[in-house]
Amino acid sequence: MSYMRQIPVREKNIVLIGFMGVGKTTIGQLVAKKLYRDFIDIDVEIEKNEKMLIKDIFSKYGEKEFRRIERETISDICQAKRCKVVSLGGGAFQQEEVRNVCLENCIVLFLDLSWDRWKERLDLIIESRPVLHNRTLEEMQELFNARQDAYSKHNSRVQTDNLVAEEVADYIVETLKLGWDIYQPQKD
Ligand SMILES: Nc1ncnc2c1ncn2[C@@H]1O[C@H](COP(=O)(O)OP(=O)(O)O)[C@@H](O)[C@H]1O
Ligand SMILES: O=C(O)C1=C[C@@H](OP(=O)(O)O)[C@@H](O)[C@H](O)C1
Numbered sequence: 732m733s734y735m736r737q738i739p740v741r742e743k744n745i746v747l748i749g750f751m752g753v754g755k756t757t758i759g760q761l762v763a764k765k766l767y768r769d770f771i772d773i774d775v776e777i778e779k780n781e782k783m784l785i786k787d788i789f790s791k792y793g794e795k796e797f798r799r800i801e802r803e804t805i806s807d808i809c810q811a812k813r814c815k816v817v818s819l820g821g822g823a824f825q826q827e828e829v830r831n832v833c834l835e836n837c838i839v840l841f842l843d844l845s846w847d848r849w850k851e852r853l854d855l856i857i858e859s860r861p862v863l864h865n866r867t868l869e870e871m872q873e874l875f876n877a878r879q880d881a882y883s884k885h886n887s888r889v890q891t892d893n894l895v896a897e898e899v900a901d902y903i904v905e906t907l908k909l910g911w912d913i914y915q916p917q918k919d
């Protein structure tokens with residue numbers, strides 16, 4: 732086993748994962764403010780670095796290239812930074828390298844939302860999420876279901892169905908402070 736320097740828990744980045752539209756960006760910002768930490772949204776980092784919107788990266792270079800950029804951005808940030816709150820894009824955790832780097836270096840929180848509640852948010856998010864374009868609702872549900880396996884690798888899960896964003900953020904802060912429900916996921 733390679734030698735790895737342990738990161739003190741209170742310095743670990745807090746990483747939010749979950750399907751697109753569950754609230755990672757909105758809630759990540761709130762959690763960062765409540766914990767007096769900097770907030771990093773991986774999609775915003777990518778847009779800044781590439782000087783392009785995510786949907787334009789998809790249309791110009793394709794999803795495969797977006798995933799490469801996404802993987803490298805997450806890997807760099809999760810290894811180099813401390814004490815941040817980091818929101819990933821909803822597809823990032825499908826990549827094994829992303830899961831490994833996050834679970835080895837950070838506290839990974841899964842924002843869970845039921846399919847029925849998620850459907851109600853579709854109009855809010857569809858325009859800026861190219862992965863949803865040209866898919867029927869049934870196909871979106873298949874994608875939603877197919878991704879749950881990757882999200883099951885986390886250190887804690889927050890069920891968000893009946894909570895507004897502020898309530899989810901408060902719950903996360905309490906969870907972190909009191910060490911509720913923080914566990915190690917099973918290995919792949
Ligand atoms: N807990 C919540 N309850 C209701 N609406 C929410 C909640 N969290 C986020 N939203 C709304 O859902 C949409 C998607 O949120 P966003 O933070 O961009 O999600 P993600 O980053 O996971 O794709 C936004 O319009 C946001 O205001
Ligand atoms: O789930 C996905 O494949 C994606 C989710 C988006 O982020 P959010 O989860 O923040 O919407 C963004 O990274 C990109 O549009 C692809």
Ligand SMILES: [Mg+2]
Binds near residue numbers: 756757820
């Ligand atoms: Mg987001």
